[in-house]
Amino acid sequence: MFLHNFKYAMRTTMKNKTTLIWTLLFPIALATFMYMSFGELFEEEMMDVIPVAVVVQESNPSFEEVLASLSKEGEDQVIDMTVTSEKKALEKLENEEVDAIIYVTDIVYLKVPGNSYEATVLKTIIEEYYKVRYVVTDIGKTAPEMMQNALANLRSDNQYYTKMKTSDGNQDVYTNYFYAIFAMSCLFASFVACEKIQKIQANVSPLGMRRCLSPNSKMITILAEFFAMLITQFAIELITLAYMVMLGVDFGNKYPQIILVLFFGSCIGISFGIIIGSMTRFSSGAKEGICTCISMILSVMADLCASGIKYSIEQTMPIINRLNPSALIVDSFYALNIYDTYDRYFQNIATLGIMSAVLIIISFFIIRRNKYASL
Amino acid sequence: MANAIEVKNLVKRYKELVALDHFNLEIKEGEIFGLLGPNGSGKTTTINCILSLLSYDKGEIKVFGREMHPNSYDIKKDIGVVMQNVAVFDELTVYDNVDYFCGLYIKDKAQRKQYVNEAIEFVGLEDYTKFLPKKLSGGLLRRLNIACGIAHKPKLIFFDEPTVAVDPQSRNKILEGITKLNEDGATIVYTSHYMEEVEQICSRILIMDKGKNVAIGTKEELKKMIKNTETISIEVMGLEEDVLKELKELPHAYDVKYENMTLLIYFSGGKHNLVRVLECLQKRDISFGRVYSELPTLNDVFLEITGKELRD
Structure with missing residues (x-):
């Protein structure tokens, strides 16, 4: 039945x-x-490597180290940087060969053609750099004995910004x-x-x-x-x-x-x-x-x-x-x-x-x- | 003959309304039993109580000698119901509809196929087997409704007003079919408020009103229950009071009415009543139009017992 x-x-x-x-x-x-x-x-979420021109106007070893780290080839590469003169950098930006120019001086600044996803990423990187630099400088001045712990914490904090894959699914x-x-x-x-x-x-x-x-x-x-x-x-x-x-x-x-x-x-x-x-x-x-x-x-x-x-x-x-x-x-x-x-x-x-x-x-x-x- | 249905002292209330008031009923196997009554008299409620669809407040119901319950599958397999409303699947063809409902009763595939074809032939839908219900006319749809209710060859079949909104041709076909089913051995319970249909096919009739059993018997027995044996109606103009008085004094005449230029004379027994009436009018040189002599109908029975017309 x-x-x-x-x-x-x-x-x-x-x-x-x-x-x-x-x-x-x-x-x-x-x-x-x-x-x-x-x-x-969806396409933007793929997070392509961002081409940038870097104009070093004044030596800033700590930031240059950050840039080198971010441009290191591999899965975690964020930027593809070209160190050049300001004139050539401007030409590249105009010809859309790069998405932004990073000026390296004691105060790092950014030149982008407008609001874009890439601009946001680069801005965030610079802000993060300044945040860390401020914390390290401040601790160095006020409590140098805490420097080791502070650095450990900062490294731990940075885990948030590291791409992690815990599953085979789409996150x-x-x-x-x-x-x-x-x-x-x-x-x-x-x-x-x-x-x-x-x-x-x-x-x-x-x-x-x-x-x-x-x-x-x-x-x-x-x-x-x-x-x-x-x-x-x-x-x-x-x-x-x-x-x-x-x-x-x-x-x-x-x-x-x-x-x-x-x-x-x-x-x-x-x-x-x-x-x-x-x-x-x-x-x-x-x-x-x-x-x-x-x-x-x-x-x-x-x-x-x-x-x-x-x-x-x-x-x-x-x-x-x-x-x-x-x-x-x-x-x-x-x-x-x-x-x-x-x-x-x-x-x-x-x-x-x-x-x-x-x-x-x-x-x-x-x-x-x-x-x-x-x- | 054993009872197919026995209903004793059945009471059904809808809140304050008493739909069935200590109702009793006995239907013998092999009968075509008519339940006659105006709309709202309790015919469908009676059937639904017998079928264990409706709960009731008091009483006892037996079908084929056994108490009827919702899970009385052994009784249900011998019952077929043709409801007032067409109950078929809109998505299924004529054949599939009959096959589906037949399959709820008959497990053997070969037997089912034979029964389905017989039911379709019985209602005359052979040319429409692949039609969807929406493609059928009202009359054909009613016939499909019947085929779905009878395909499994039940011993007891309920027809609840099966001819409502049906053309005369289909109505005759349906009534002929019901008679044929009875000849083949099925007990039929037929409800209607069309007295002509009930008179035409039913061997015994129960007249209901307000949930009560008003009268029961064959149509002849019912008609004998009332005073009236003949009603003569004549179209005539300008009758005087003294003529009406003389007509009322005719042998066996018990009532005379004159309304809207129609003279109605009611007789209880007697022969040649019409001849006497016409002689009376001729003697006074009164011209008249159409003349009818009518034997009592079930409506007269209902009218005399309840004081109101059978049809609303």
Whole structure:
């Protein structure tokens, strides 16, 4: 009986073309718009080596040492410097052969053609140099015996500015938005689930009434519908993932783990729709409204619209992030890309799985209601 | 003949409203049983209680001699329901819809295929098997609704107002089909507020009003329950009071009404009532138009028992 129900659940899901197309188009369109907005930033995040001309007007050994260190070839190379005269430096800047001129005197200063990412990087380097120089000079004057500790601390501080790779995933902040698209897309599966579950309730639809009269357990019907929707939604998520990869969004190289998140994300989205659809007190329109509102709110809380909301919630009421399915999906990706271990990832996956199972069981107990007070 | 359905002392309340008031019912196997009553009389509520879809406050319901519960799958497998509202999947074709609902009852694939084809043939949808429901006319859609309800060859079939908003041709086809199903051995419970349909196909009829059993019997038995045996109506202009008095004094006449130029004379028994009425008018040289002699209908039965028309 399960197979019979499943076969027709698949067929009705696949033939509901309008819903199917919109469910697929929505994340793809959103990903396209996001990519169009962030595409340039992705490229800049690659942090190419910045070509600079250095004009030494007055000897400054400590800063020259810093420049030498930053221009050292290798993975950590930040600048590609050419020490030259001011005239030639200006020519190179005009011909766009270099992005900036660094004038080395006792007071180091920078000449750039305008505001740019490169200018910000170089400015930060100079500011950092002055900060360190000030601290060292000050300690040398006031407490020379503390110099060793101070230098150790400064070196330790510099760790913040060192590129660290703790995982094979992509730690790019903009990729978080694409994770949030997945989270939202998974939650949007709730619409279809909500609609379908109403078709097995006698007090909601004539179709539900007819199905209730058949000699079958409602659990079989619910599970058949659940798995049919899961397969469809999971396929939609995979297509979306493939599309994003094709666009050039870098998800790192942990695809099996990413796909597992999408699977459990689809599970929670559908279960979420099933529980809303099971609520007997609301009309069909109200249930769809609830699905939309909750999906949107939970996605916004998981940083879909602006970065930092999820972090703020984490600081004030972390339990919300532990229960928000959207945040759990996003956090699973985050954990995958940030941590070298899978503890947090599997914790999130397990939470999604358990929540999904609990929601389906609750729905069953609501829907299996023996008799209705009114129809 | 054993009882297919037994309902004893059934009470169903919707808050303050009493939908079924100590309602009793017995339907024998092999009957076409008609539940007749105006809208809101409790027909559909009765069916939903029997089917264990609705909870009820008091009473006992047995189907095929066994108490009916929501999980009485062994009873449910022998029941088919054709609801008032069309209940099919918009996404599935005619064939798939019938196959889906039949498959909820019949596990054997070969048998199911045979049943599905028979049901489609029975309702005359052979040419529409690949059509989606939205492509069907109202009448064809009703027929699909019937096919979905009867494909598994149930022993007991409920038809809840299956001909609402159906064209006369489809209506006749549906009524013929129901009779055929009964001839093939199914017990039929047919609800309607169309008395002509109930009179046409039902072997026994229960008239309901306000959740109560008003009268029960064959159509002949029901008509015998009332005083009226014949109503003569004549289109006539300008009748005087003394003519009406004379007509009322005719043998077996018990009431005379004259409204909107239509004379109505009610008889209880007697033969040649029409001849006597016409002789009376001719004697006074009164011209008249159309003349009708009508035997009592179920509406007259309902009218006489409840004091109101069957149709709203």
